[in-house]
Amino acid sequence: MKKASFPAIVSTAIVCFIFWLLITGQVASLLRGEPSVQVLIAGAIVSAAAALFSARFFIHESPFYLCNPVRFLKLIAYCFGAFVVELTKANVDVARRALSPSLPVKPGIVKVPVGLKSEYAQAMLADSITLTPGTITVDTVEEDGKDYYYIHWIDVASEDPEEAGEAIKGTLEKWVRRIWE
Amino acid sequence: MIIAIYVLIGISIFFAFAGVVGMLRMPDAFCRMQSSTNISTFGVLGVIIGGILYSAVFLHNAEMAVKLAVMGIFYIVTSPIAGHAIAKGAYHHGVKMTRKSVCDKYGEDMEK
Numbered sequence: 001m002k003k004a005s006f007p008a009i010v011s012t013a014i015v016c017f018i019f020w021l022l023i024t025g026q027v028a029s030l031l032r033g034e035p036s037v038q039v040l041i042a043g044a045i046v047s048a049a050a051a052l053f054s055a056r057f058f059i060h061e062s063p064f065y066l067c068n069p070v071r072f073l074k075l076i077a078y079c080f081g082a083f084v085v086e087l088t089k090a091n092v093d094v095a096r097r098a099l100s101p102s103l104p105v106k107p108g109i110v111k112v113p114v115g116l117k118s119e120y121a122q123a124m125l126a127d128s129i130t131l132t133p134g135t136i137t138v139d140t141v142e143e144d145g146k147d148y149y150y151i152h153w154i155d156v157a158s159e160d161p162e163e164a165g166e167a168i169k170g171t172l173e174k175w176v177r178r179i180w181e
Numbered sequence: 182m183i184i185a186i187y188v189l190i191g192i193s194i195f196f197a198f199a200g201v202v203g204m205l206r207m208p209d210a211f212c213r214m215q216s217s218t219n220i221s222t223f224g225v226l227g228v229i230i231g232g233i234l235y236s237a238v239f240l241h242n243a244e245m246a247v248k249l250a251v252m253g254i255f256y257i258v259t260s261p262i263a264g265h266a267i268a269k270g271a272y273h274h275g276v277k278m279t280r281k282s283v284c285d286k287y288g289e290d291m292e293k
Contacts (some may be wrong), residue, residue, distance in 0.1 A: 022251045025244040091223045095196055098203025098216050107212050108284040130261035133218040136211065136268045138287055150287040152268060154215045159284050 008059035009051045016047030060119055071179060078175045086132055086170055094133035094154065108156040109138060112165040114147045115173065121180035122147065128172050135168050182238055186231045193227025200224055208279035210271055214264060221260045229253040 004012075020043035021027055029035050066072050097104055116122050126137040126149060138150045148161075151168060158164050196219050203216025229249055236245040278285060 019251065022247055025247070027247065028243060087222055091196060091219055094203065094215060094219050095199035098199050098206060098219070103206055103208075105207065105212055105281065106283055107209070107215075107279060108282045109278075109287045110284065111286040111290070126265070127258075127261040130264050131218065131222060131257065133222065134215055136214060136218075137265050138268050138272055141290075150290075152211045152215070154212055156283045159286075 004055035004059065005063070007063040009048075009055040011063040012055040012058055013047045013051035016050050017043055020047055065120070065180075074175075074179045078179060082171055082175045083128060086128075086172060090132040090134050097154065105154050106156050107152065107154050108159070109150055109152050110156060110159060110164040110168075111161050112149045112151050112168060113161055114140075114149055114165075116147070116177060116180070118180045121176050124180070125169070125173060125176045128176070129168060182234070186234050189227045189231035189234070193224050193231070196220065196222075196227070197224035208281055210276050211268060211278060214268060218264065221256070221264075225256055226253065229256075 021030070024039055024043065026035060026039055026043075066075065114122060114125065116125060122140070126140065129135050129149070129151060130137050134154045136152045138152050141148050141150070151164075153164070153168065156164070157167055200216050200219035203219065204213045207213045207216055229252060233246045233249045233253075236242045236249065272287065
């Protein structure tokens with residue numbers, strides 16, 4: 001396991017601290033200008049300690065990549081726009097399959113090529129695919145410099161890697177590439 | 182406003198119902214997991230968004246709304262990772278796919 005660099009630890013600690021503020025309900029009192037100093041100090045210590053141990057699992061490259069406002073807005077647009085559309089389509093489709101009397105499923109594991117290089121982008125695409133009902137990423141593999149996902153698909157329309165990839169990834173890959181590359 | 186909240190929670194109950202029916206009817210473990218994703222996306226998100234609206238508009242409790250939003254974020258970020266780990270673990274443990282399966286590229290490539 002690679003050792004974490006100092007910026008990686010800092011960025012992990014900042015994210016931990018933001019979640020500490022949200023969960024302990026300090027945001028409102030910070031806005032009023034009367035924060036509880038004890039809670040803030042405890043949060044800073046805890047998030048620094050957590051980051052020290054966990055940063056090497058999360059951050060391997062460019063720790064402050066999302067601090068760019070354009071990229072962050074693209075991420076928000078993806079989460080609440082493009083992804084919600086795909087999620088709705090897939091949810092309705094799988095619910096229809098589960099409730100229809102003949103149970104029209106055609107399951108199988110297909111191999112799908114991925115054209116993303118960054119680690120974060122690959123993780124995000126794999127998670128997006130798993131989160132849409134009807135497809136689960138089982139494993140990822142690298143062959144001859146190209147990355148592939150093995151995806152369990154509830155309705156195998158095509159066994160050909162390119163066509164299956166087109167059907168599963170849809171617009172997701174384009175959006176993820178726009179955010180991370 | 183209250184009607185929008187009822188609609189959101191109703192949608193979410195419908196998808197949770199569809200997910201449970203799917204989990205009982207699907208032929209094998211992997212297909213059951215596909216159906217359970219229905220519950221873990223729309224089944225949970227509808228209730229959480231409805232809860233955020235209710236606590237913000239009717240209870241005037243911003244803290245509760247923020248905590249619900251954080252719950253939703255954590256849920257969405259962690260559930261696909263768990264799903265992926267369960268599917269991979271089940272496959273390597275030897276859980277068989279149903280005979281209706283049309284292809285298994287993963288098994289073919291592992292034998293090579």
